[in-house]
Amino acid sequence: MTVSRLIARPMLASMFVVGGINALKNADALAAKAQPVADRFVPVAQKAVPQAPIPTNAVTLVRLNAVTHIAAGLALATGRAPRLASTVLAASLVPTTLAGHRFWEESDPAAKGNQQVHFFKNVSMMGGLLLAGVDTDGKPGLAWRARRAASDAKREARQLAKDARREARLAKAQLT
Structure with missing residues (x-):
């Protein structure tokens, strides 16, 4: 305090x-x-x-x-x-x-x-x-923590989507 x-x-x-x-x-x-x-x-x-x-x-x-x-x-x-x-x-x-x-x-x-x-x-x-x-x-208050958690989840989802697209491109390249 x-x-x-x-x-x-x-x-x-x-x-x-x-x-x-x-x-x-x-x-x-x-x-x-x-x-x-x-x-x-x-x-x-x-x-x-x-x-x-x-x-x-x-x-x-x-x-x-x-x-x-x-x-x-x-x-x-x-x-x-x-x-x-x-x-x-x-x-x-x-x-x-x-x-x-x-x-x-x-x-x-x-x-x-x-x-x-x-x-x-x-x-x-x-x-x-x-x-x-x-x-x-x-x-940090509860509202800040909730906004921060939502922002972190959104950033993580974007990163996972980016990684999935990259993995899909690599898999496609190996198949052809």
């Missing part, structure tokens, strides 16, 4: 670990903000995955999201499955942002500005998480 990854991953993850701990401590207070988002997304999730036990209680959803932030944040910070951890954090950041920073509903200009800053901070963090999610740590 490079020094930049060694430093950047814990820095990016720190907000999620601290925020997750805070959300666990204040789940009841945060549930009121999460309720409108839960009311819209829980039925969609239940329809998409009917066999999954999706909680409907906003306090439970806040706690579940907090545990997700802590676990995935620690995984990202320690370099354990960093691509998966950052992808999970990016996905969980969507409802967190929509529930916590609804600046379009604020009427007070100061509160609206504050919520807008936090909303776009989360959007920026999502960008960082998406980059971390595709970071292969300097190693």
Whole structure:
């Protein structure tokens, strides 16, 4: 792991670990903000995955999201499955942002500005998480490996065809 990854991953993850701990401590207070988002997304999730036990209680959803932030944040910070951890954090950041920073509903200009800053901070963090999610740590990713294997197979097939034509010409020359 490079020094930049060694430093950047814990820095990016720190907000999620601290925020997750805070959300666990204040789940009841945060549930009121999460309720409108839960009311819209829980039925969609239940329809998409009917066999999954999706909680409907906003306090439970806040706690579940907090545990997700802590676990995935620690995984990202320690370099354990960093691509998966950052992808999970990016996905969980969507409802967190929509529930916590609804600046379009604020009427007070100061509160609206504050919520807008936090909303776009989360959007920026999502960008960082998406980059971390595709970071292969300097190693070739699966897509590159697949393209490379296809290219190698194509080159090998061309070489085999060329060799077969040469062998056929030699065999023909020996017969005549």
